[in-house]
Amino acid sequence: MSDLVIPGNVPYFISVALLLIGLYAMVARRNLIKKIMGLNILSTSVFLFLIAVADKRGGAPPITVPGVDLYVNPLPHTLVLTGIVVALALTSFALVLVIKIYQEHGTLDADRLMKL
Amino acid sequence: MGIAEFLLMSLLVVLAVAAVFMRDLLAATVVFMVYSLLMAIVFTQLKAPDVALTEAAVGAGVTTLLFVIAIAKTDRREEDV
Amino acid sequence: MTTVIIRTTARILAPFIQLFGLYVIVHGPISPGGGFQGGVIVGASLILLALSYDLASAEARAGHAIRIAMDSTGSLLFAGIGLLSLLAGGVFMDYGIIPLPLPAAQVRALMILLIGMAIGVHIMALVSTLFLHMAEDHE
Amino acid sequence: MENAPILVVMAPFIGAYLIPLLGLWWERYCYWVAAAATGLSVLFSLTLVGSVLAQGTIYYTVGGWEPPWGIELVVDPLSAFMCLVVSLVSLLAGAYSRSYIKKELPEGKATSYYTMMLLLTGGLLGVSVTGDLFNLFVMTEIFSVAAYALVPMMGRKGSFLASYRYLILASIGTSLLLLGTGYLYMVTGTLNMADLAARLPVAYAYHPWVVLAALAFFLVAFGVKSALFPLHAWLPDVYTVAPAPVAVLSTLVTKVGAYSLIRVLFSVFGMPLITGAIPVAPALSWMAAAAILAGSVVALQQSDIMRMLAYSSVAHIGYVMLGIGLAVQLGLTGGILHILSHALAKGCLFLCAGAVMYRAGIRRIDDFRGLGYRMPLTMAAFTLAAASIAGIPPTVGFMSKFYLALGAMETGSWVLVAVIVAGSLLTALVYLRVILLMYFGAREGPQLKEEPPLGMLVPIVTLALACAVLGIFVRVPLSLVGPGVRVLLGM
Numbered sequence: 001m002s003d004l005v006i007p008g009n010v011p012y013f014i015s016v017a018l019l020l021i022g023l024y025a026m027v028a029r030r031n032l033i034k035k036i037m038g039l040n041i042l043s044t045s046v047f048l049f050l051i052a053v054a055d056k057r058g059g060a061p062p063i064t065v066p067g068v069d070l071y072v073n074p075l076p077h078t079l080v081l082t083g084i085v086v087a088l089a090l091t092s093f094a095l096v097l098v099i100k101i102y103q104e105h106g107t108l109d110a111d112r113l114m115k116l
Numbered sequence: 117m118g119i120a121e122f123l124l125m126s127l128l129v130v131l132a133v134a135a136v137f138m139r140d141l142l143a144a145t146v147v148f149m150v151y152s153l154l155m156a157i158v159f160t161q162l163k164a165p166d167v168a169l170t171e172a173a174v175g176a177g178v179t180t181l182l183f184v185i186a187i188a189k190t191d192r193r194e195e196d197v
Numbered sequence: 198m199t200t201v202i203i204r205t206t207a208r209i210l211a212p213f214i215q216l217f218g219l220y221v222i223v224h225g226p227i228s229p230g231g232g233f234q235g236g237v238i239v240g241a242s243l244i245l246l247a248l249s250y251d252l253a254s255a256e257a258r259a260g261h262a263i264r265i266a267m268d269s270t271g272s273l274l275f276a277g278i279g280l281l282s283l284l285a286g287g288v289f290m291d292y293g294i295i296p297l298p299l300p301a302a303q304v305r306a307l308m309i310l311l312i313g314m315a316i317g318v319h320i321m322a323l324v325s326t327l328f329l330h331m332a333e334d335h336e
Numbered sequence: 337m338e339n340a341p342i343l344v345v346m347a348p349f350i351g352a353y354l355i356p357l358l359g360l361w362w363e364r365y366c367y368w369v370a371a372a373a374t375g376l377s378v379l380f381s382l383t384l385v386g387s388v389l390a391q392g393t394i395y396y397t398v399g400g401w402e403p404p405w406g407i408e409l410v411v412d413p414l415s416a417f418m419c420l421v422v423s424l425v426s427l428l429a430g431a432y433s434r435s436y437i438k439k440e441l442p443e444g445k446a447t448s449y450y451t452m453m454l455l456l457t458g459g460l461l462g463v464s465v466t467g468d469l470f471n472l473f474v475m476t477e478i479f480s481v482a483a484y485a486l487v488p489m490m491g492r493k494g495s496f497l498a499s500y501r502y503l504i505l506a507s508i509g510t511s512l513l514l515l516g517t518g519y520l521y522m523v524t525g526t527l528n529m530a531d532l533a534a535r536l537p538v539a540y541a542y543h544p545w546v547v548l549a550a551l552a553f554f555l556v557a558f559g560v561k562s563a564l565f566p567l568h569a570w571l572p573d574v575y576t577v578a579p580a581p582v583a584v585l586s587t588l589v590t591k592v593g594a595y596s597l598i599r600v601l602f603s604v605f606g607m608p609l610i611t612g613a614i615p616v617a618p619a620l621s622w623m624a625a626a627a628i629l630a631g632s633v634v635a636l637q638q639s640d641i642m643r644m645l646a647y648s649s650v651a652h653i654g655y656v657m658l659g660i661g662l663a664v665q666l667g668l669t670g671g672i673l674h675i676l677s678h679a680l681a682k683g684c685l686f687l688c689a690g691a692v693m694y695r696a697g698i699r700r701i702d703d704f705r706g707l708g709y710r711m712p713l714t715m716a717a718f719t720l721a722a723a724s725i726a727g728i729p730p731t732v733g734f735m736s737k738f739y740l741a742l743g744a745m746e747t748g749s750w751v752l753v754a755v756i757v758a759g760s761l762l763t764a765l766v767y768l769r770v771i772l773l774m775y776f777g778a779r780e781g782p783q784l785k786e787e788p789p790l791g792m793l794v795p796i797v798t799l800a801l802a803c804a805v806l807g808i809f810v811r812v813p814l815s816l817v818g819p820g821v822r823v824l825l826g827m
Contacts, residue, residue, distance in 0.1 A: 010125060012750075014125040017129050033268065037135060038144075044152070048159075053521060055164075076521065079164070086477045089477075091179055097500045102189070170233065173234060174237055265359075272353040273357070276350050280350075
């Protein structure tokens with residue numbers, strides 16, 4: 001167990017914590033905007049995980065600089081960039097839906113909406 | 117990883133919890149913006165400056181703005197039970 | 198009074214933000230950034246202008262048709278450059294093979310720069326469209 | 337045509353970006369661009385089928401970067417099969433849309449409708465041909481976003497809420513998909529499916545929990561996408577409020593979800609892991625059995641035709657999943673054949689229901705009384721497709737269920753055989769209710785012949801005939817499914 005709690009693993013633990021917070025917000029919070037906020041927290045937690053996977057101790061950022069050999073892995077970075085685009089598209093579309101739902105039903109409370 | 121980075125990341129969790137549990141949506145959005153900025157800083161700490169730049173522009177900038185518009189067009193407070 | 202201050206600040210600030218966005222786009226291949234990040238920054242500057250003035254004047258400056266056209270053109274350019282290498286006999290997005298009087302590595306870099314710009318235009322139009330579409334009155 | 341693997345995906349995407357540009361000035365040409373783009377995809381899919389049958393699996397590296405750096409497209413017989421199913425059904429759904437959206441969609445929505453439709457088709461095709469786990473995620477997100485946007489197009493009451501719930505549920509799934517991809521990347525250092533398959537057994541020996549967690553994430557992600565029984569909550573509402581052609585495309589979405597699961601289970605994790613070390617396949621088949629029974633029973637109780645078809649879809653995704661869970665040659669053949677038979681039959685049924693709404697404005701099953709005489713051709717197609725869904729010979733639906741039952745017998749689980757038969761009987765009951773009402777219900781008022789316009793009738797009849805013809809000539813699809821299954825099982 002003790003070998004789990006080395007400093008390099010801290011980002012993974014934080015990422016799991018954020019994942020759970022985001023999931024909680026999406027499932028248990030009743031406000032529709034809060035659910036979208038939860039979705040954003042969930043996706044950033046995945047991004048944090050991927051960036052932490054790419055990180056190498058003593059590595060330099062993946063930008064070509066003369067005289068540097070050891071770079072951190074740039075592949076997960078491109079994954080995260082794509083993920084950020086996707087999260088932005090999802091968020092904006094979901095918020096448009098939320099505005100439309102509010103105009104149609106006059107509430108953003110998930111429980112009340114289910115009763116309609 | 118020094119103490120400063122550890123504190124930075126713990127602050128992420130605190131901010132996320134605050135954003136989720138605040139009843140004032142506008143305040144929660146502001147907290148979420150700070151969370152995104154902090155995430156960008158953490159990304160630079162993990163040697164991903166390109167991702168950090170994007171996260172700062174998208175997460176803290178555009179996403180927050182979209183949230184603010186949505187809240188302005190709907191309801192600012194979460195409804196009570 | 199405050200609107201005057203905000204508008205003046207936005208007007209002074211916007212060109213610099215856009216310049217920074219362009220810098221981020223063209224430096225994509227060699228430094229942090231690229232088409233997407235730069236596009237978001239330029240788009241954010243348009244949103245700043247739209248916020249400090251009003252939506253009607255933003256619509257008048259960069260109307261729906263212009264934004265849609267830029268959006269589509271950007272992505273079509275991206276796909277088109279990819280297909281160009283296919284026409285030149287290579288595989289999709291194999292830019293080095295495009296017949297230009299330059300070394301293959303330079304052609305590749307040039308095409309990646311062009312694609313960065315195409316993505317920048319696409320994302321800029323997309324981000325401002327997202328904003329204006331949400332901000333306009335729904336019915 | 338060595339470039340067919342990329343062109344089959346790029347044709348819809350380029351069309352999707354051409355349409356908004358075109359829609360600014362000439363909105364009436366958008367339909368033709370969409371038709372041309374999907375038509376091209378069908379042609380390229382046929383090319384793919386031809387070359388896969390001739391020379392085996394095709395590998396195509398995008399940008400000339402060899403894996404693991406570049407994205408690799410891998411077209412094996414199963415991918416070519418999926419490409420053909422997806423592009424053909426989208427072409428028919430698109431053709432059907434032309435008359436349909438003129439009446440049912442609000443003014444000025446045609447441009448965005450066709451754009452989203454092409455993005456959806458392109459994403460589905462992209463998932464079918466990719467050999468890269470991350471590309472799978474990107475394509476999944478593309479078609480998901482397009483699907484969310486298509487659902488509320490008609491502006492029906494509650495459609496925004498249905499789309500929102502779909503978005504939230506499916507986003508949890510896709511986020512977990514990305515996380516699972518990250519887990520596998522962490523322990524293997526690659527995203528290429530073939531490389532992953534080679535390295536995972538070793539990785540499992542060192543980090544069993546990480547691999548296990550990744551597998552669980554994938555199961556949830558594709559379970560939501562394919563509406564596997566406990567994760568199907570989004571589906572009924574979506575099908576009820578979406579335009580009829582979009583409901584057809586949504587059945588394709590669930591099929592491609594099942595296909596992704598097949599890919600990940602068989603081409604990435606591999607048979608030894610999923611049947612031996614981690615018994616996920618047996619668990620999947622029991623979930624599928626629950627889906628078949630529950631979906632059929634709930635479908636029996638519905639009064640809305642779209643909702644009934646939706647719950648029937650939940651049951652029939654169960655059949656596909658059952659085939660995957662059996663993990664034997666005959667069962668897998670049946671499951672994959674059921675992807676085809678269900679896509680054809682359910683596509684036809686949704687289009688028929690859409691035509692009924694279009695002409696007569698009827699949604700409630702009780703109002704179908706005497707409809708068989710008002711729309712004879714449409715209802716004949718409905719009956720034929722229903723026969724295929726229920727598994728009545730000689731339709732293709734019978735063949736797929738037959739293979740499934742053979743596979744279940746081979747594994748010796750007689751309970752599953754009983755479930756397959758019982759599910760078929762329940763499905764027959766569900767559709768018999770409608771058909772009896774259509775033909776034998778009391779006729780009221782003047783009876784006019786009012787078939788839908790030709791543009792809607794042709795796709796309906798084509799799909800219905802395909803159900804019957806492919807059942808009789810079942811060798812044709814099997815010539816592609818058979819090699820596909822052999823590749824999956826490593827035989």
